[in-house]
Amino acid sequence: MTNPVFSLKEATVTVPNGTTIMDHLNLDIYPEDFITVLGTNGAGKSTLFNVISGDLPLSSGRVEHNGEDITAVPAVKRTAFLARVFQDPKLGTAPRMTVAENLLLAEKRGFRRTLKNRQLTAKKLEKYYDLTKTMGNNLEDRLQTATGSLSGGQRQALSFLMATQVKPGLLLLDEHTAALDPKTSDQLMAATNHQVKDNHLTSLMITHNLKDALTYGNRLIVLNAGKIILDVRDEEKEALTETDLLRYFTR
Ligand SMILES: Nc1ncnc2c1ncn2[C@@H]1O[C@H](COP(=O)(O)OP(=O)(O)OP(=O)(O)O)[C@@H](O)[C@H]1O
Numbered sequence: 001m002t003n004p005v006f007s008l009k010e011a012t013v014t015v016p017n018g019t020t021i022m023d024h025l026n027l028d029i030y031p032e033d034f035i036t037v038l039g040t041n042g043a044g045k046s047t048l049f050n051v052i053s054g055d056l057p058l059s060s061g062r063v064e065h066n067g068e069d070i071t072a073v074p075a076v077k078r079t080a081f082l083a084r085v086f087q088d089p090k091l092g093t094a095p096r097m098t099v100a101e102n103l104l105l106a107e108k109r110g111f112r113r114t115l116k117n118r119q120l121t122a123k124k125l126e127k128y129y130d131l132t133k134t135m136g137n138n139l140e141d142r143l144q145t146a147t148g149s150l151s152g153g154q155r156q157a158l159s160f161l162m163a164t165q166v167k168p169g170l171l172l173l174d175e176h177t178a179a180l181d182p183k184t185s186d187q188l189m190a191a192t193n194h195q196v197k198d199n200h201l202t203s204l205m206i207t208h209n210l211k212d213a214l215t216y217g218n219r220l221i222v223l224n225a226g227k228i229i230l231d232v233r234d235e236e237k238e239a240l241t242e243t244d245l246l247r248y249f250t251r
Pocket residue numbers: 015016021039040041042043044045046047048
């Protein structure tokens with residue numbers, strides 16, 4: 001069997017008031033896994049992402065990347081292989097910079113970000129045109145527009161492209177379509193799915209949308225009280241229904 005890209009082993013987080021918000025959690029993430037992450041409010045979904053990204057240190061347990069112990073590696077260093085897209089369209093992009101400038105900046109993920117000595121050549125603009133066109137929301141016509149005046153859907157599409165332009169070893173999608181209207185959300189989910197598949201990305205996606213959790217990805221996990229209470233993949237996932245899932249939300 002293939003080795004995991006990323007693992008949590010007996011990962012536990014106890015916060016200063018004594019509450020354990022991640023409880024001896026074990027998770028092996030394999031190459032090209034697209035894992036949808038479900039759970040009630042407070043189940044520990046953001047905690048899981050914060051532990052993976054290194055923003056929240058473990059109280060005990062281990063974090064491994066390609067078999068190497070990275071428990072003590074800080075968040076800033078983990079950006080060399082990890083990218084995250086947030087729910088808030090304002091996060092992840094620089095509002096005064098244009099779409100093209102943001103994409104140029106994103107090419108430096110994992111390195112010191114500066115636009116010094118880097119230019120938006122005609123070739124680059126052509127590349128960004130083709131890239132943004134794949135999102136299906138006219139972002140390609142707004143390459144020279146300041147990001148702050150894009151629609152929420154266009155801005156989230158840009159955040160997604162910025163996170164994936166330099167292929168991350170692991171992509172964290174943190175309810176990235178939740179702030180969008182249903183049609184725009186569906187459009188970004190479909191574009192996300194294409195990009196994840198076409199670029200063979202390994203990713204986790206937090207969602208409260210049961211339909212999306214069932215439709216997308218090869219694997220689904222449900223969290224409750226800082227533990228994984230369901231972990232299914234392939235045929236087992238495909239056989240799941242919304243009614244099956246709702247049972248995990250009544251605990
Ligand atoms: N840094 C922290 N210090 C103290 N408590 C925390 C911290 N981070 C999270 N918690 C607590 O841990 C629990 C899990 O929170 P978390 O944000 O991971 O849940 P969630 O599943 O993402 O919820 P939601 O769906 O509402 O976003 C909550 O009770 C939360 O208050």
